Amino acid sequence: MPGDPRRALHIAETFLDGWEQVTDVRGMLGFTGSFEGHRLSVMASGMGMPSAAIYITELVRHYDVSTIIRVGTAGVYKPELKLRQIVAATNAVTNSNMPELIGAPSPIVASPRMIDVVQQVSKANGIGLELGTVFTSDIFYEQNSDAQDHHTANGVLAVEMETAALYAVCAVEGAEALSMFTLTDHLVTGEHLTSEERQLTVDEMLELGLRTAVAADASK
Numbered sequence: 001m002p003g004d005p006r007r008a009l010h011i012a013e014t015f016l017d018g019w020e021q022v023t024d025v026r027g028m029l030g031f032t033g034s035f036e037g038h039r040l041s042v043m044a045s046g047m048g049m050p051s052a053a054i055y056i057t058e059l060v061r062h063y064d065v066s067t068i069i070r071v072g073t074a075g076v077y078k079p080e081l082k083l084r085q086i087v088a089a090t091n092a093v094t095n096s097n098m099p100e101l102i103g104a105p106s107p108i109v110a111s112p113r114m115i116d117v118v119q120q121v122s123k124a125n126g127i128g129l130e131l132g133t134v135f136t137s138d139i140f141y142e143q144n145s146d147a148q149d150h151h152t153a154n155g156v157l158a159v160e161m162e163t164a165a166l167y168a169v170c171a172v173e174g175a176e177a178l179s180m181f182t183l184t185d186h187l188v189t190g191e192h193l194t195s196e197e198r199q200l201t202v203d204e205m206l207e208l209g210l211r212t213a214v215a216a217d218a219s220k
Contacts, residue, residue, distance in 0.1 A: 001070050003052075003162060005029040005044040007202075011071075012042055014203070015210055028055065038214045045070070049098050049138060049165035056166055060173040067114070067176045067216055070166050071209040073202065074134065074158035074181035077151050079188045084201045086208060087130045087157055088118050089179040094136040094164035095147070104168035111170070114178035117219065118212045127208055132157040134179070136164035148187055158183060176216070180209055 002008055005028055012019040012031035019033025022041065030043035043059070045052035052070075059065040074087065081087075091109045099108055115131070122129040135151045137159055142148070151159070163179040170177035182205040184193045193201060 001043055001045050001052075001056075001068050001166075003045050003047050003072050007071075007206075008042050008044040011206055011210075015207065016040075016042070035210045036214050038217050040210070040213055040217075041065075045162060047140075048161050049094075049096050049136065052162040053098065053102075053165040053169050056169045057173060060170065060175045065175065067111075067213065068166060068170060068178075069114070069209050069213055070162060070177075070179040071206050072160060072162065072179070072181050073184040073198070074160040076158055076183045076186040076188060077135065077148060078132075078155065078157045079152070081130065081157060081183060081186075083183055083186055083191055083193055084197075085130055085183045086122075086127060086205045087132070087134070087181050087183060088115065089134040089157075089163050089167075089181075090115055090131050091133050092136045092164040092167055092179075093133060093151070093156065094138070096136065096138045096164060099164055099168035102168060102172055104171050108164050108167045108171075110167060110178050111176035114176050114212070114216060117216045118178060118180065118208070121212045121215050122208060125208070125211065127204065129208075130157060134163055134181070135159045137161055152188065159187070178212065180205060180212075
C-alpha cells in the first residue's frame with residue numbers, strides 16, 4: 001500500500017505478472033497480479049491518516065485482506081541515518097487522536113510476526129534495514145521545528161503521515177500490518193535525493209516489501 005496512486009501503478013507495471021486494474025474509484029488505483037507465483041494486490045492509500053484509515057478499514061472489513069504492508073518515503077529525524085536507508089517501523093508515535101478515538105491499544109505497534117519476516121527477508125537478500133520508531137504527523141508544513149527537535153531528542157528515526165493509522169486500524173480490525181520506507185529527505189542536514197535517485201532507491205524498498213509479503217503469506 002503506497003500513498004501515491006501512480007506508485008501503485010508503477011509497482012504493478014514493474015513487478016507484477018498478469019496484473020489487472022481492480023479499482024480507480026476517486027482516482028485511488030488498485031491492481032491485482034502475481035509476484036513470484038503469489039497472488040497479491042497493491043492499492044494506494046492517499047496522503048494522511050484520514051484517507052489511509054478509510055481504505056485500510058474497508059480492505060479488511062469488506063475484502064478479507066489480512067495483511068497490509070505500507071511502502072513509502074519518509075523524512076529523516078535521526079542525525080546518524082543516511083539518505084537511501086530503508087526503515088521498518090516497529091512502532092509509531094503521533095500527534096493525531098485517531099488511534100484513541102477508534103479504541104486502538106497503546107502503544108501503536110507493528111505486527112510482531114511481520115517485523116520478524118521483514119528482518120529475515122532483508123538479511124537473506126543482503127539489504128540493510130533499520131528498525132525503530134517513526135512519527136506519524138497530521139501536519140506536513142510545521143510552523144516551527146519544535147516537533148522535529150522533540151522527536152529527534154527521543155530517538156525517533158523518521159517522520160511520515162500514515163503508519164499510526166495503519167497500525168491502529170489493523171489492531172482494531174484484526175489484521176497484520178507493517179510499514180517500511182526509503183529515507184529520501186534529511187530534515188537535519190537538509191539533504192534531498194534527486195528525482196532519479198529517489199525512484200531507483202525506492203524500487204529496492206518496494207521489492208523488499210513484495211518479498212516480505214510473499215514470505216509472510218508462505219509462512220502462515
